Amino acid sequence: xxxxxxxxxxxxxxxxxxxxxxxxxxxxxxxxxxxxxxxxxxxxxxxxxxxxxxxxxxxxxxxxxxxxxxxxxxxxxxxxxxxxxxxxxxxxxxxxxxxxxxxxxxxxxxxxxxxxxxxxxxxxxxxxxxxxxxxxxxxxxxxxxxxxxxxxxxxxxxxxxxxxxxxxxxxxxxxxxxxxxxxxxxxxxxxxxxxxxxxxxxxxxxxxxxxxxxxxxxxxxxxxxxxxxxxxxxxxxxxxxxxxxxxxxxxxxxxxxxxxxxxxxxxxxxxxxxxxxxxxxxxxxxxxxxxxxxxxxxxxxxxxxxxxxxxxxxxxxxxxxxxxxxxxxxxxxxxxxxxxxxxxxxxxxxxxxxxxxxxxxxxxxxxxxxxxxxxxxxxxxxxxxxxxxxxxxxxxxxxxxxxxxxxxxxxxxx
Amino acid sequence: xxxxxxxxxxxxxxxxxxxxxxxxxxxxxxxxxxxxxxxxxxxxxxxxxxxxxxxxxxxxxxxxxxxxxxxxxxxxxxxxxxxxxxxxxxxxxxxxxxxxxxxxxxxxxxxxxxxxxxxxxxxxxxxxxxxxxxxxxxxxxxxxxxxxxxxxxxxxxxxxxxxxxxxxxxxxxxxxxxxxxxxxxxxxxxxxxxxxxxxxxxxxxxxxxxxxxxxxxxxxxxxxxxxxxxxxxxxxxxxxxxxxxxxxxxxxxxxxxxxxxxxxxxxxxxxxxxxxxxxxxxxxxxxxxxxxxxxxxxxxxxxxxxxxxxxxxxxxxxxxxxxxxxxxxxxxxxxxxxxxxxxxxxxxxxxxxxxxxxxxxxxxxxxxxxxxxxxxxxxxxxxxxxxxxxxxxxxxxxxxxxxxxxxxxxxxxx
DNA sequence: CCCATATGTTTGGCCCCGCAACAAATCGGC
DNA sequence: GCCGATTTGTTGCGGGGCCAAACATATGGG
Numbered sequence: 001x002x003x004x005x006x007x008x009x010x011x012x013x014x015x016x017x018x019x020x021x022x023x024x025x026x027x028x029x030x031x032x033x034x035x036x037x038x039x040x041x042x043x044x045x046x047x048x049x050x051x052x053x054x055x056x057x058x059x060x061x062x063x064x065x066x067x068x069x070x071x072x073x074x075x076x077x078x079x080x081x082x083x084x085x086x087x088x089x090x091x092x093x094x095x096x097x098x099x100x101x102x103x104x105x106x107x108x109x110x111x112x113x114x115x116x117x118x119x120x121x122x123x124x125x126x127x128x129x130x131x132x133x134x135x136x137x138x139x140x141x142x143x144x145x146x147x148x149x150x151x152x153x154x155x156x157x158x159x160x161x162x163x164x165x166x167x168x169x170x171x172x173x174x175x176x177x178x179x180x181x182x183x184x185x186x187x188x189x190x191x192x193x194x195x196x197x198x199x200x201x202x203x204x205x206x207x208x209x210x211x212x213x214x215x216x217x218x219x220x221x222x223x224x225x226x227x228x229x230x231x232x233x234x235x236x237x238x239x240x241x242x243x244x245x246x247x248x249x250x251x252x253x254x255x256x257x258x259x260x261x262x263x264x265x266x267x268x269x270x271x272x273x274x275x276x277x278x279x280x281x282x283x284x285x286x287x288x289x290x291x292x293x294x295x296x297x298x299x300x301x302x303x304x305x306x307x308x309x310x311x312x313x314x315x316x317x318x319x320x321x322x323x324x325x326x327x328x329x330x331x332x333x334x335x336x337x338x339x340x341x342x343x344x345x346x347x348x349x350x351x352x353x354x355x356x357x358x359x360x361x362x363x364x365x366x367x368x369x370x371x372x373x374x375x376x377x378x379x380x381x382x383x384x385x386x387x388x389x390x391x392x393x394x395x396x397x398x399x400x401x402x403x404x405x406x407x408x409x410x411x412x413x414x
Numbered sequence: 415x416x417x418x419x420x421x422x423x424x425x426x427x428x429x430x431x432x433x434x435x436x437x438x439x440x441x442x443x444x445x446x447x448x449x450x451x452x453x454x455x456x457x458x459x460x461x462x463x464x465x466x467x468x469x470x471x472x473x474x475x476x477x478x479x480x481x482x483x484x485x486x487x488x489x490x491x492x493x494x495x496x497x498x499x500x501x502x503x504x505x506x507x508x509x510x511x512x513x514x515x516x517x518x519x520x521x522x523x524x525x526x527x528x529x530x531x532x533x534x535x536x537x538x539x540x541x542x543x544x545x546x547x548x549x550x551x552x553x554x555x556x557x558x559x560x561x562x563x564x565x566x567x568x569x570x571x572x573x574x575x576x577x578x579x580x581x582x583x584x585x586x587x588x589x590x591x592x593x594x595x596x597x598x599x600x601x602x603x604x605x606x607x608x609x610x611x612x613x614x615x616x617x618x619x620x621x622x623x624x625x626x627x628x629x630x631x632x633x634x635x636x637x638x639x640x641x642x643x644x645x646x647x648x649x650x651x652x653x654x655x656x657x658x659x660x661x662x663x664x665x666x667x668x669x670x671x672x673x674x675x676x677x678x679x680x681x682x683x684x685x686x687x688x689x690x691x692x693x694x695x696x697x698x699x700x701x702x703x704x705x706x707x708x709x710x711x712x713x714x715x716x717x718x719x720x721x722x723x724x725x726x727x728x729x730x731x732x733x734x735x736x737x738x739x740x741x742x743x744x745x746x747x748x749x750x751x752x753x754x755x756x757x758x759x760x761x762x763x764x765x766x767x768x769x770x771x772x773x774x775x776x777x778x779x780x781x782x783x784x785x786x787x788x789x790x791x792x793x794x795x796x797x798x799x800x801x802x803x804x805x806x807x808x809x810x811x812x813x814x815x816x817x818x819x820x821x822x823x824x825x826x827x828x
Numbered sequence: 829c830c831c832a833t834a835t836g837t838t839t840g841g842c843c844c845c846g847c848a849a850c851a852a853a854t855c856g857g858c
Numbered sequence: 859g860c861c862g863a864t865t866t867g868t869t870g871c872g873g874g875g876c877c878a879a880a881c882a883t884a885t886g887g888g
Contacts, residue, residue, distance in 0.1 A: 020467070020876055021843050024438050028844090045866060053434070054846050059867070082855040083865025227665035239752070243664070248657055250754025251641035254790070261748040262782040265678055274781055334675040338653070338752065340664025367688060368676045376668070435845055435874055442875090459835060468877050473836070490884095497834025498884040 162397030174205030211392025213240025290320030329364020576811030588619030625806025627654025634797035704734030743778020
């Protein structure tokens with residue numbers, strides 16, 4: 001109830017400022033580069049048409065991006081009519097390359113990704129669900145990252161580092177407030193990672209579900225769908241929200257902590273202390289419970305066990321998945337009512353289960369939402385699967401250069 | 415599951431376009447005018463400092479707004495130091511005036527409001543809860559509006575009309591999809607209102623809760639708080655969401671339909687067909703139920719009856735309010751988890767009840783949210799009370815001129 | 829009364845974009 | 859194979875919009 005604290009950031013702090021001409025140039029460079037990054041190679045004439053700017057302006061913008069080493073022009077595509085052919089403009093993956101890191105519940109992963117979404121290399125390694133200290137985990141990541149960084153093409157410049165963590169994260173400085181499923185509490189992941197890697201760059205740290213949403217919006221099933229929700233089912237449930245093409249983070253970046261929303265006041269006790277949290281009814285634990293897998297064995301193998309039984313036609317397993325799906329759907333229906341998304345993407349745990357879950361999820365969602373959810377929103381399996389958060393971390397790191405291509409003072413490699 | 419329909423608006427349609435120089439000017443004019451509109455009279459030097467633009471640019475912008483009749487310069491305030499005094503710039507309410515209309519469950523209201531939030535005049539009239547046809551209601555509104563419009567100062571130009579409806583509304587054309595508590599279904603309120611008023615202008619129609627949120631964000635308890643949720647309790651519950659200073663509307667404008675989110679799978683039957691909807695547990699109906707007021711009598715008098723009893727110290731009434739408050743709090747906790755707002759504003763029904771509700775609401779919210787909600791978000795009574803949606807309708811209509819001050823070709827009155 | 833200070837005002841210049849004329853590259857028809 | 863039509867890259871010019879600096883103006887203090 002500390003009013004002055006909560007309402008800090010009112011008024012002048014938040015109000016938009018005026019904008020000068022240089023800001024306009026930055027905006028246009030960023031918009032152009034973002035298009036190329038997301039939509040791939042495009043002819044100059046097409047860029048002129050879709051960006052709504054003059055030919056000469058587009059030429060000038062491309063020239064600047066090219067001199068920064070971020071894009072290059074190639075031969076025109078097979079011509080489709082009369083007129084002078086228009087050269088194809090493409091992003092250069094080595095013009096801006098980032099390191100992406102993911103701290104997930106059951107694994108850690110590292111990738112080097114360049115502009116345009118080109119993945120140079122990628123590694124994933126299991127991680128014991130038992131509590132492992134942040135230091136040890138960072139060491140593991142650094143060990144994985146080293147060869148990837150060394151094998152980058154000689155011209156490539158590392159412009160950023162992005163990391164996803166299965167926990168509540170403060171974006172401004174990469175401080176992980178709470179990651180129950182990693183056993184971490186108040187860990188400055190950003191700082192630790194940058195020093196652990198021996199790199200002097202700031203690390204952008206974000207929540208795994210938020211990054212999954214970003215990745216699916218940019219390159220997954222939700223490519224270009226401006227209103228979507230990504231649900232990450234690991235040990236718990238997290239939601240990442242894209243609203244009107246932008247990540248919805250909330251006041252402190254904690255938005256989307258949907259796992260502990262109440263869906264069943266008479267439900268099971270959750271480890272958060274409350275009863276009937278969504279993830280208690282629709283999470284991994286519930287799956288184990290309904291499938292009759294003893295909770296003590298709960299851990300890495302639950303999903304594989306249930307999947308194997310379901311594929312073998314085991315009725316109990318199928319019923320367990322359906323029950324989880326129903327509760328999952330109920331929660332999704334609530335989210336649909338509140339966010340009115342076009343698409344709900346199921347990732348993590350739910351990705352492999354999707355085939356078995358789908359029907360029950362739609363049924364559950366129908367119970368909770370005003371209209372048949374199929375009329376309002378589609379529910380789909382993740383397009384990037386396990387790697388969605390990792391790719392999201394890459395996109396997060398790349399966003400910096402895209403937002404201000406000329407920001408770094410550099411005339412490009414060669 | 416009509417994929418192509420749902421994902422329409424992908425790609426090029428939604429991607430931002432390039433921006434030319436004139437757009438920059440529009441942006442700066444809009445930013446300046448918005449500041450004045452929200453923060454009131456400000457000295458030129460202060461504008462220069464806070465907008466981050468050059469003195470000469472500010473002077474030029476103010477000159478343009480003045481020649482449009484939207485602002486005027488007055489004498490400097492009592493000087494606070496050496497140096498040449500800086501004139502005070504103020505909005506001119508007669509420079510842009512709008513008509514605001516509210517179609518609420520128990521009343522209709524009309525107001526004339528000018529730039530800067532000046533209310534020229536305002537009327538509210540009860541409306542029987544019994545089903546009244548849209549035509550009759552529009553007639554009622556037109557009858558109320560006529561004298562208000564005639565009594566505007568001679569120079570005032572009516573630049574817009576805004577309307578709030580307690581129902582699901584499509585913004586683009588003011589079509590009311592469903593307003594259960596008005597008994598309306600598929601009503602083109604926008605068109606009907608503009609012809610009913612005999613005015614040729616387009617009417618901006620929006621959901622009541624969305625407008626309440628806008629009003630509280632601009633001029634109420636949430637002034638300048640960029641992340642807030644407004645809860646409108648009338649017959650049902652609706653939520654209006656401001657995220658990062660902008661209304662959050664969802665893909666089709668249906669976001670915030672929180673009344674029918676599921677909070678109690680074993681709860682009471684809701685008129686929507688489902689069981690345990692939030693508004694069934696925390697709405698007006700629940701209040702009547704718990705207070706022992708027969709449902710058949712349910713209607714206009716519930717709130718007054720319960721309030722009177724509570725103020726007299728009636729234990730049953732107080733307990734009923736507390737029970738409603740608890741369920742209200744549970745739902746609020748869910749919203750806090752999902753949106754991470756700084757502030758939750760209680761309007762409509764909950765505004766007069768706030769004093770009696772507050773404690774139970776906090777307790778309920780604590781049950782459902784990860785951390786003590788007081789640490790993350792404040793819960794407060796509406797600052798504008800009953801009139802919040804009406805004022806929101808005015809702000810909505812005024813937003814048009816603010817967003818593009820030079821848009822209408824006019825050199826100003828005199 | 830004069831100076832320091834802050835701010836309005838004016839002028840010139842720069843950045844960025846659009847426009848129009850010209851050049852280049854391709855297609856199709858003869 | 860040449861020539862016109864078509865489309866698009868290129869170049870030079872001009873205008874809109876903002877900034878910086880010099881100058882003018884209004885106030886407070888010694």
